[in-house]
Amino acid sequence: MYGWIWRHLPGNAWVKALISLVLILAVVYVLFQYVFPWAEPLLPFNDVTVDNQ
Amino acid sequence: MRLVVRTVSELCITVGTVIVLFVVYVLFWTGVQADSVMGDQIDRLQEQWAQGGVRPTGTADPGASVAPPKPPPYENGKPFAIMYIPRLGFTWNKPVLEGTDTGTLKKGLGHYSGTAQLGQQGNFSVAGHRRTYGDPFKDFPRLRPGDAVVLTDGTTWFTYRIDKGPYKTVPTDVEVIDPLPRKSGYTRAGRYLTLTTCEPEWGHSHRLIVWAHLDSTQPVEAGKPAALRR
Numbered sequence A: 001m002y003g004w005i006w007r008h009l010p011g012n013a014w015v016k017a018l019i020s021l022v023l024i025l026a027v028v029y030v031l032f033q034y035v036f037p038w039a040e041p042l043l044p045f046n047d048v049t050v051d052n053q
Numbered sequence B: 001m002r003l004v005v006r007t008v009s010e011l012c013i014t015v016g017t018v019i020v021l022f023v024v025y026v027l028f029w030t031g032v033q034a035d036s037v038m039g040d041q042i043d044r045l046q047e048q049w050a051q052g053g054v055r056p057t058g059t060a061d062p063g064a065s066v067a068p069p070k071p072p073p074y075e076n077g078k079p080f081a082i083m084y085i086p087r088l089g090f091t092w093n094k095p096v097l098e099g100t101d102t103g104t105l106k107k108g109l110g111h112y113s114g115t116a117q118l119g120q121q122g123n124f125s126v127a128g129h130r131r132t133y134g135d136p137f138k139d140f141p142r143l144r145p146g147d148a149v150v151l152t153d154g155t156t157w158f159t160y161r162i163d164k165g166p167y168k169t170v171p172t173d174v175e176v177i178d179p180l181p182r183k184s185g186y187t188r189a190g191r192y193l194t195l196t197t198c199e200p201e202w203g204h205s206h207r208l209i210v211w212a213h214l215d216s217t218q219p220v221e222a223g224k225p226a227a228l229r230r
Helices: A002-008 A013-042 B002-051
Strands: B079-084 B093-098 B109-111 B122-127 B148-152 B156-169 B191-199 B206-219
Touching: A002 A013, A013 B002, B002 B079, B002 B093, B079 B109, B156 B191
Parallel strands: B093 B109, B122 B191
Antiparallel strands: B079 B093, B079 B148, B109 B122, B148 B156, B156 B206, B191 B206
């Protein structure tokens, strides 16, 4: 999977490394900004009220 | 065959990394965000109060009555007070917002809409996170009878004294935020305060409760109440 992505990135090894880094950062950003805030309320730490009012 | 094995192992590593990142998010990042959001809320309140835009001070003469003028209804999701609990730390202060929605509780403590307003006859009830989102009520079990819970709405300081708790109950026990909570030991109507959070620390099977009564009030012009002076 990662080998396939690496082979399909343009440029020489340095450019590929740079693009990979940007891609990784983008994925982490999307996770922290959108995916985790959505998933976190599914965990029980939010239940602090009585009868979920 | 080798390709399949490699892809599966890469996927496993990816999932593992995402899980680790999620733990970092829950344990650390929500706290960072909450600290900044709660700070913003407090700044906003203090700005509002500095402009005097909230409400007139009323005609109540200083310290004479325990009954401040009745405030207008709180706006859902908006901060209206700051809470101080010296037992949880001398610098511990959190904004109190109207409502107990998930989104509201990320920004501060939540006032159960439908319960009494601050300082009024009835039961002013507030919920807060035990863990995550800045861990506001992390040290909840350390609260003891006699501890002060101080709130201000910009015009008045309200000092509540804890009478009972921490009391462990189940999530369906809505009675604890009744105007006269049955298990609190109070026998007649009064100006009470209830704090609720989750128990155990990382779970949701129970709730921890403390009850307090309004001990004294003083206008903000009179300076900080004794409970907040070092």
